[in-house]
Amino acid sequence: MNSKTHPATQPAEEQERRYPAAQLREQIVAVLQAWGMSAAHAEVTARLMVQTDLLGVDSHGISMLPHYDRLRGKGLVVAAEPVRVRRFGATSLWDGQAGLGHPVAHAAMQDAISQARLHGIAFAGVRNSHHFGAAGVYARLASEAGLIGIVTSSAKGVLVVPTRASVPVLGTNPIAWAVPAGEGRDDVVLDIATSTSAANKVRVRALRDQPIPAGWVVDEGGQPVEDPQAAHARLFERQGGGLTPLGSNETLASHKGYGLGLFAQIVGASLNGGAFAAATAADPSLADAPANIGHSFIVIDPAALVGLGAFTDSVAGMADFLHGVVPADPELPVLVPGDLEAAHWRERQAGGVPLPGLLVEQLRAVSTRAGVPFVLNPVD
Template identity: 50%
Template sequence: MRAAADSVRAQIIAILHAWGMPGDLATETAEVMVETDLAGVDSHGIGMLPSYEKMRRDGQVRLDARPHVVRETGAVALVDGGAGLGHPAAAFAMRLAIAKAKLNGVGAVAVRNSHHFGAAGWYAKLATAEGCVGLVTSGTRTMAMVPTRGAMPVLGTNPIAFAAPAGRHPPVSLDMATTTAAANKVRAHALRGKPIPPGWVLDGAGRPVTEGAAAVAQVFESPEGGLSPLGGIAEMASHKGYGLALMAHVLGATLSGGSFSPIRVRTQGPSDPDNIGHFMLALDPAAFRPAGEFEHDLDAAIEVLHATPPADPALPVLVPGEPEVAEREARLADGIPVPPKLVQDIRDIAGRAGAPFLLAPASA
């Protein structure tokens, strides 16, 4: 099915509301998830509902939790997510960071006691809507990354996102896992029957795993092997990706008191929260330069990049964020692709929750 974006949004809200999430929190969470699907990041949108249902069933997540500030001084703050889904906590934290940046030039807000928050890039772009530069990092629940020279996963995919506002052009935006591919991207490929590109997933001996079901099992079930660091299997390149992952963990989790999964799982019970940490940084360019100069210069840099002669005339040089903008336009027109198994999963989840099944084709 190529589902209409409005029907995907309504479906997510209906299920979250049936699970007991207050309307405003459900609406914000659905907005993050739908925009993620529209951008083509199928691993972090409506496809996360089966995982969230399991977290709810296990008693790990408090869907009625409201984030709140527990420590604050000047340009910085610490937010407690209340063991809720990460979307409301991360959005609250970035909005607070933006407000602080408008007053101080910079705002830095860390989050503890949260869960999965979807795509980091959504929160970075939240800053650009207010004329700020945004930087986001996060810890993760899953131990998926095999460190350089390692044989078993220790770190998570620990994302990093960055966005900066331009003037004539859309914001420059980057959203990346610090693994070669995000763990849920492997699951999304398998769900759609696609082979896993060599180098994304490694077995315990460092050999590529390319069959979908085997790769998912390797990442989510096996004590050995997992995802390669950003840069693949070449030692020098992978060591840099490994270092980026550790940096993202330090900012996204250690700074806030969020958990480090290999330590947390030693004592974590089935219903204990994951205590994921996030980090939100907002910078106001007007605190550094006269208003408009930053955006003017970024426009000029973007235009130089666009004017670079392409190696293939059919593939012009792009700026980070542009593929997602194009994908969003296409999916708004043609619908969000939802594979048959996920359609059935959503139908089943809605039935168990007592929520209506609302997914509808874009052409309907």
């Protein structure tokens, strides 16, 4: 496309600006409340979305707002009030009432945290939910409380092509773990899609017109798709092909990502009454039905076992050992999961969150349609 008529093809440095996190929160809250979400749920959702952006997970923060706008009236009930429908021992089951996943996921994880303090371990399941952002922000709620957090989820999008298959069957079905490393230290946090890349990372690259790394997206013949607009079309406009499982191809052990994605579906959805999106998508009569995404939250209290101090000392010791390993490239030190996100957090708290120009215009349009002021002003 001609760069004069398509802003996404402009150089990233010409279109990307930084914006204060507080303004992002204000904009999200205003839009969500205009859509009918309660003030309390809007504040929780905005806080989680902006935390995601501050951590550098640009694919799951404010960039999702235009997508949520498109989902309204297509199975997403923004004004939903989640409810706990069952309690058995240290377990609970929640119903998201077809609303955005952030409020119900936050409530379920907080419940699991409380129950883990009483019982040593707890499980909270969610059904009838929708997209809940980044799984890691919920796992971090536990680690910030001195507990171990484990999160998994199903997804609405049928985007991942199983090993040896020619068509997508699974969602990106994320898994996240978070553990405390002790006072004054960054938590160790792993937050991954079970696909080689999350679908929304392809969306963000398309916004920035950045090439797609070979092995993220394949066509119906299994060949890599590297053009960002073509890859976006294959994922979001149903033009064939899809995302690869973690590992990319069978030679590089994509069966492992495929298996992880399947078990994330089973534990995140089947266990809680959530849907299998591929089966739902195959029924045209359910095109605008609620997504019925499932999430699962497991919390373990180290104090019930080895003790919190001994546990965090062990985690910190391993992290220090790994940081001290001689790197293959002196310019690229060995990291532990969560290091990059912690660095992004500190840098973006001080300097603002970078947003592509195309996304800013999309957010402006969303705000206009919602009838709320557009409050984003760049800091640079």
